[in-house]
Amino acid sequence: MKLTVSICFLFLSIGLADLEEEKFGAIANCQSPERTLIRYLSRTNNTKAVAEMIQKEVGGDLVAVELQNPYPEDYDAIIKQVAEENESGFLPPLQTKVDMAKYDTIFFGFPTWGMQLPPPMKSFLNENDLKGKTIIPFNTNAGYGLGSSLKTIRKLSPKSAILDEFSVKGGVERDGILFVMKGKREIQVREAVQKWLKRILVVKD
Numbered sequence: 001m002k003l004t005v006s007i008c009f010l011f012l013s014i015g016l017a018d019l020e021e022e023k024f025g026a027i028a029n030c031q032s033p034e035r036t037l038i039r040y041l042s043r044t045n046n047t048k049a050v051a052e053m054i055q056k057e058v059g060g061d062l063v064a065v066e067l068q069n070p071y072p073e074d075y076d077a078i079i080k081q082v083a084e085e086n087e088s089g090f091l092p093p094l095q096t097k098v099d100m101a102k103y104d105t106i107f108f109g110f111p112t113w114g115m116q117l118p119p120p121m122k123s124f125l126n127e128n129d130l131k132g133k134t135i136i137p138f139n140t141n142a143g144y145g146l147g148s149s150l151k152t153i154r155k156l157s158p159k160s161a162i163l164d165e166f167s168v169k170g171g172v173e174r175d176g177i178l179f180v181m182k183g184k185r186e187i188q189v190r191e192a193v194q195k196w197l198k199r200i201l202v203v204k205d
């Protein structure tokens with residue numbers, strides 16, 4: 001059985017005085033499966049696997065970020081394109097639009113790309129005003145961490161409550177290691193996800 005508890009407790013425990021007025025929307029709404037969106041970008045399915053683990057624990061709608069013009073399959077070509085987009089600030093148009101009014105809590109999943117938040121996730125934050133909503137970042141990477149991703153999320157969604165992120169090593173496409181969330185690794189990551197959700201008080205013991 002899913003035991004989903006209110007994110008309210010978290011805010012009460014860290015002290016209301018520390019929060020900006022705009023964040024109170026998230027406190028009042030609290031986390032419920034019906035009003036939870038799990039929005040994720042994934043090329044080689046590692047971040048998708050984590051998104052599915054989260055959904056199993058907390059429920060909610062799972063929606064992939066897809067582009068109007070998909071990235072190239074070729075690794076060197078996508079590296080080059082993403083570097084150019086990061087350099088120029090280009091925000092690729094998204095294919096799937098979601099009615100964000102239905103949601104208060106957004107699990108926000110992405111791989112690290114060029115030590116940054118991937119351009120499509122910047123597009124999503126740019127296209128949607130998440131003021132008063134709660135953003136819960138999660139990430140996979142090749143072992144180099146999140147880079148500047150969290151800073152960018154805070155910058156593009158300054159009036160959202162942003163909870164502590166989950167980040168884990170996924171594939172290393174450069175070395176031909178693509179999907180790794182299987183066997184022992186899947187079990188390890190699932191346990192880490194469960195621990196994290198309890199720590200941020202989205203799921204109760």
Ligand SMILES: Cc1cc2nc3c(=O)[nH]c(=O)nc-3n(C[C@H](O)[C@H](O)[C@H](O)COP(=O)(O)O)c2cc1C
Pocket residue numbers: 041042043044045046047048078079082110111112113114115116140141142143144145169170171172173178
């Ligand atoms: C265009 C591109 C850029 C990447 N840049 C980084 C990086 O800067 N740091 C890192 O640790 N991993 C980097 N990676 C590796 C991915 O973050 C890692 O393989 C991740 O688990 C992929 O998630 P996915 O399977 O959900 O697509 C990059 C991968 C791609 C395709």
